[in-house]
Amino acid sequence: MDRLAKYREIIQELLTDYSKGSPLGGEIESETVFDLKADRYLLVDLGWDGQRRIYNCLIHVEIRSGKIWIQRNQTDCSLTDALLSRGVEREDIILGLQPPDLREYTGLGVI
DSSP states (O other): OOHHHHHHHHHHHHHHHHHTSOOSSSEEEEEEEEETTTTEEEEEEEEEETTEEEEEEEEEEEEETTEEEEEEEOSSSOHHHHHHHTTOOGGGEEOTTSOGGGGGGTTSOOO
16 A cells, blocks of 8 residues: 555544544534545534534644645644554654744654
């Protein structure tokens, strides 16, 4: 399996695993959104907590130029550690949620 296909599979498995957790309170479900053509992957909580509408993007990951970009992580789990443990190369993980001038201090990939 080539690296890009492997990374796609890892991301989809990871987000699917995270979606199986139970959100707190209300009638809320976790939903995965996989845009395979554009290589964008989301984990979203949506539903109702009483009269309050819940819609929150918990995780947003993209693959750009063969690198995995973590754009958002609103969980208490380390996506970086999860990706590394599944065989993703350290230099292939970009913390898009960090300012560009700070990425060189993360010990991960830099663009």
